[in-house]
Amino acid sequence: MFRAFSIVLFVFHFSGVRLHVDSAQSTLFAVRGGNITLPCRFWYEPELSSPREVRIKWSWLPSAGGRETDVLVAIFPHNKQIICDYHFLLLVLRRDFPGDASLLVTDLHLNDTGHYRCEVVDGLEDKSTSVDLELQGIINCARSDCGVVFPYQHPRGRYNMSFHGAQQVCEEQDSSLATFTQLFQSFKEGLNWCNAGWLADGTVQYPITRPRVPCGGHGLAPGVRSYGRRDRHLHHYDVFCFSSSLQGRVYVLQSSQKMNLTEAELACEEDGAQIAKVGQLYAAWKFTGLDHCDAGWLADGSVRYAITRPRKNCGPPEPGVRTFGFPPPHHKHGAFCYKPQNQYI
Numbered sequence: 483m484f485r486a487f488s489i490v491l492f493v494f495h496f497s498g499v500r501l502h503v504d505s506a507q508s509t510l511f512a513v514r515g516g517n518i519t520l521p522c523r524f525w526y527e528p529e530l531s532s533p534r535e536v537r538i539k540w541s542w543l544p545s546a547g548g549r550e551t552d553v554l555v556a557i558f559p560h561n562k563q564i565i566c567d568y569h570f571l572l573l574v575l576r577r578d579f580p581g582d583a584s585l586l587v588t589d590l591h592l593n594d595t596g597h598y599r600c601e602v603v604d605g606l607e608d609k610s611t612s613v614d615l616e617l618q619g620i621i622n623c624a625r626s627d628c629g630v631v632f633p634y635q636h637p638r639g640r641y642n643m644s645f646h647g648a649q650q651v652c653e654e655q656d657s658s659l660a661t662f663t664q665l666f667q668s669f670k671e672g673l674n675w676c677n678a679g680w681l682a683d684g685t686v687q688y689p690i691t692r693p694r695v696p697c698g699g700h701g702l703a704p705g706v707r708s709y710g711r712r713d714r715h716l717h718h719y720d721v722f723c724f725s726s727s728l729q730g731r732v733y734v735l736q737s738s739q740k741m742n743l744t745e746a747e748l749a750c751e752e753d754g755a756q757i758a759k760v761g762q763l764y765a766a767w768k769f770t771g772l773d774h775c776d777a778g779w780l781a782d783g784s785v786r787y788a789i790t791r792p793r794k795n796c797g798p799p800e801p802g803v804r805t806f807g808f809p810p811p812h813h814k815h816g817a818f819c820y821k822p823q824n825q826y827i
């Protein structure tokens with residue numbers, strides 16, 4: 483008798499009451515090593531006079547691929563704060579206000595990015611919302627060699643730059659001439675490049691990690707080979723530029739169709755951004771793990787793509803920024819854009 487009564491009451495009470503779940507943002511950008519709160523809130527309409535028991539579940543689909551996995555489950559209002567250490571993620575369920583099911587993720591690693599889903603279950607009702615987590619830049623990087631070195635060839639072709647010209651193209655790509663220490667650090671990290679380039683001290687060198695015939699032959703040991711100091715006006719080479727971590731964010735422009743160079747520039751501008759420079763693409767590849775197996779225009783008129791997870795049909799087996807050189811500007815490709823400010827940290 484009592485049971486039946488309470489069921490009637492339940493149905494009466496919940497007719498017309500709806501559960502809502504919402505996240506204030508769809509994409510969040512965080513820095514490596516930092517903390518971030520993934521927002522999720524739930525409420526009822528019309529409002530309830532007393533709290534009901536709900537089940538909160540956060541799950542994660544890593545951007546590196548794989549299956550969606552549950553990272554945290556909590557029952558409200560009993561579990562006030564749940565801490566769950568999963569894959570080196572420290573997750574803390576926050577409850578700053580009624581209906582707050584936000585997730586705090588601490589000490590972010592490059593591999594913590596992906597699609598996070600917050601699901602709220604109340605009896606038969608089940609609502610969810612999701613947030614994409616992306617990383618940008620790095621923090622606590624004050625060392626002078628903390629950045630990325632990249633070889634650069636002039637659009638006119640191989641060995642076409644005086645020292646001054648080399649300095650200028652690096653600046654145009656949001657970078658500076660690399661020092662010997664920076665090049666040597668990159669060599670230790672695996673940079674292997676068979677074309678000689680200017681360095682900041684006016685010497686011309688190139689790093690060889692895998693000796694081969696066109697690069698001095700098999701007889702020479704791996705190392706940074708030097709042509710010594712060259713005449714800054716008379717001699718012409720390629721260049722090694724250095725780009726430090728970014729203040730902003732490089733992203734792939736979402737567009738339904740491929741663009742020529744002018745269209746790519748305009749499309750980035752219409753998105754409140756600029757077409758990305760080569761140094762920015764390298765920094766995003768190195769520090770935020772940018773991985774996109776589809777070539778896009780850059781500001782210098784080159785077409786490149788960045789791979790952190792080498793796979794079939796995406797170039798050589800090593801991670802890297804691949805280049806297609808400087809195709810005619812009417813060719814159609816994707817685009818990489820750069821937004822200098824981060825609005826969400």
Ligand SMILES: *[C@@H]1O[C@H](CO)[C@@H](O)[C@H](O)[C@H]1NC(C)=O
Nearest residue numbers: 515516517572574587588589
């Ligand atoms: C991140 O959160 C943890 C746990 O609340 C805290 O100990 C740490 O200081 C925070 N780190 C930063 C960079 O705010």
Ligand SMILES: *[C@@H]1O[C@H](CO)[C@@H](O)[C@H](O)[C@H]1NC(C)=O
Nearest residue numbers: 568569570590591592593594
């Ligand atoms: C994520 O990266 C960290 C630091 O580089 C590493 O210790 C951890 O094993 C990685 N986790 C996974 C799931 O690959």
Ligand SMILES: *[C@@H]1O[C@H](CO)[C@@H](O)[C@H](O)[C@H]1NC(C)=O
Nearest residue numbers: 638639640641642643717718
């Ligand atoms: C640079 O390229 C231009 C155009 O191809 C060519 O005329 C010029 O001789 C080149 N300069 C050097 C130093 O190679």
Ligand SMILES: *[C@@H]1O[C@H](CO)[C@@H](O)[C@H](O)[C@H]1NC(C)=O
Nearest residue numbers: 742743744745810811812813
């Ligand atoms: C790109 O296409 C537009 C038309 O959409 C055209 O006006 C422009 O001249 C083209 N630019 C190049 C470099 O081909």
